[in-house]
Amino acid sequence: MNAKVLIVDDQEQIRRLVVGILNGEYEVLExxxxxxxxQVTREQLPDLVIMDxxxxxxxxxxxxxxxxxxPATAAIPVLVLTIIDYELNRRFAESLGAxxxxxxPFTPDELRTKIAEHLKPATA
Known part of the structure; x- marks a missing residue:
């Protein structure tokens, strides 16, 4: 069974792009x-969340x-997806659990690599 990945972005074109990249490899939620x-995280318990x-x-x-x-969702890895590439933002996101x-912008390969890095413990 494919891992469940939740894509969270208010821009539909970004969600469509990510779904297009991941469809077939993962069960993609939006x-x-x-x-x-x-709500979706609590109901579906995805294996990974990618969040704008x-x-x-x-x-x-x-x-x-x-x-x-x-506690029901704390172990789910959350990857932050953003246009803001500041070190302070990275540290702040990590301090909040990201x-x-x-x-x-990202390439399909960059996205797949990041996802694979964070899914290994869950699927091993």
């Missing part, structure tokens, strides 16, 4: 907001923090 991400930071309503860092503070950081 959410368009931080609030929706929390900048979203209206609940941002990705807040959603990441809530996923990591819930397991990795992917900067837009």
């Amino acid at each position: 959410a368009a907001s931080g609030e929706e991400a929390l 930071i900048l979203m209206p309503g609940m941002d990705g860092l807040t959603a990441c923090s809530q996923i990591k503070s819930d 397991d990795g950081y992917i900067t837009k």
